Amino acid sequence: MLDTMRQFKAGIFQALGHPTRVAIVEFLSRGEMSVGQLCEKVGVEQANASQHLAVLRNKHIVETRKEGNQIFYRLRDPLLGEALDKMREYFFAHMTKATEMLREEKKGAKKIEQEAKR
Amino acid sequence: MLDTMRQFKAGIFQALGHPTRVAIVEFLSRGEMSVGQLCEKVGVEQANASQHLAVLRNKHIVETRKEGNQIFYRLRDPLLGEALDKMREYFFAHMTKATEMLREEKKGAKKIEQEAKR
DNA sequence: TTGATATATTCGAGAGTGCGAATACTCGAA
DNA sequence: TTCGAGTATTCGCACTCTCGAATATATCAA
Numbered sequence: 001m002l003d004t005m006r007q008f009k010a011g012i013f014q015a016l017g018h019p020t021r022v023a024i025v026e027f028l029s030r031g032e033m034s035v036g037q038l039c040e041k042v043g044v045e046q047a048n049a050s051q052h053l054a055v056l057r058n059k060h061i062v063e064t065r066k067e068g069n070q071i072f073y074r075l076r077d078p079l080l081g082e083a084l085d086k087m088r089e090y091f092f093a094h095m096t097k098a099t100e101m102l103r104e105e106k107k108g109a110k111k112i113e114q115e116a117k118r
Numbered sequence: 119m120l121d122t123m124r125q126f127k128a129g130i131f132q133a134l135g136h137p138t139r140v141a142i143v144e145f146l147s148r149g150e151m152s153v154g155q156l157c158e159k160v161g162v163e164q165a166n167a168s169q170h171l172a173v174l175r176n177k178h179i180v181e182t183r184k185e186g187n188q189i190f191y192r193l194r195d196p197l198l199g200e201a202l203d204k205m206r207e208y209f210f211a212h213m214t215k216a217t218e219m220l221r222e223e224k225k226g227a228k229k230i231e232q233e234a235k236r
Numbered sequence: 237t238t239g240a241t242a243t244a245t246t247c248g249a250g251a252g253t254g255c256g257a258a259t260a261c262t263c264g265a266a
Numbered sequence: 267t268t269c270g271a272g273t274a275t276t277c278g279c280a281c282t283c284t285c286g287a288a289t290a291t292a293t294c295a296a
Contacts, residue, residue: 006137006144008213009205013140017132018284019124026124035243048285050244055283060212069242069293079208086204087127090197094178095126136254153273166255168274173253187263187272 015059020044021052024073028062029081032074133177138162139170142191146180147199150192 016022023042027033033041039049053073056062061080065072075081134140141160145151151159157167171191174180179198183190193199 003137005209005213006140009209010135010137010140012205012209013131014135017128017135019121019128020284022124022128022131036241045286046243047245047287051284054244066293071243077208077211079211083201083205083208087130087201090195090201091123091127091130093195093197095123138254154271163256164273165257165275169254172274184263187270189273 011059012061015055015061018052018055020048021056024049024052024056025061025075025080025084028073028075029078029084032065032072034070034072036070038073129177130179133173133179136170136173138166139174142167142170142174143179143193143198143202146191146193147202150183150190152188152190154188156191 016025020042024038027038027041035046035049035053038053039046042049044052053062057064060076062073063076065074134143138160142156145156145159153164153167153171156171157164160167162170171180175182178194180191181194183192
């Protein structure tokens, strides 16, 4: 039954294991958005966004609210946003190292750092 | 370049997105272990464990130390352990809900809760 | 009703993942 | 050297994931 817990955890992580879904969750952590808005912000096609949202819905990571023609998504639990905030520390520390070598050739790492801090 | 950060994050999540790797990380968060020990604890074949460890290595989530014949693994950064602690709150809250219905039929949820708290 | 807009689902192809079996590598002991 | 234990890698197969295209559903407005 300990396995059940790990399957559950892995399921959540897996749901977060795609750049597009990371982006979606990040935007939603700042407030609810309609699908159309998300498509625009994230820069992805409608059908594709809808599929990613389905993944997040299946894991109960997001919830929806219908308003007339459109559907607004929000994080089910702000706790997840907080958890992601905590992980940002980790991401920042290691993303920096990971891009250290690149920094010498390309620039742009600064931008990444700024993003990491948010 | 904001995309780079999200790819990086998603990569970490994806690496954690498998029950076996969740188990490995959980064990390692309590101290280093050899591959053999991990195999036994996690209950998985050697080749399989090695493959999962390779995934974690590639994401720089774990580091290794050689001692004679065997190789000891540890978490690269305790920060990750802390971050996972934060997520445990989330896991606990929602795992409980997710198993509420089951609890009426089966028992065992208590064990799951205990695991979640650790 | 009809049409338009917003969102979801289905489908098929291609890429990626997980597994066990087999094989290779590495190190220390004999 | 040679052997054996511990670990890593490769291979082939089944399965899953992701994408865009096409299609379906729902809601509002005319």
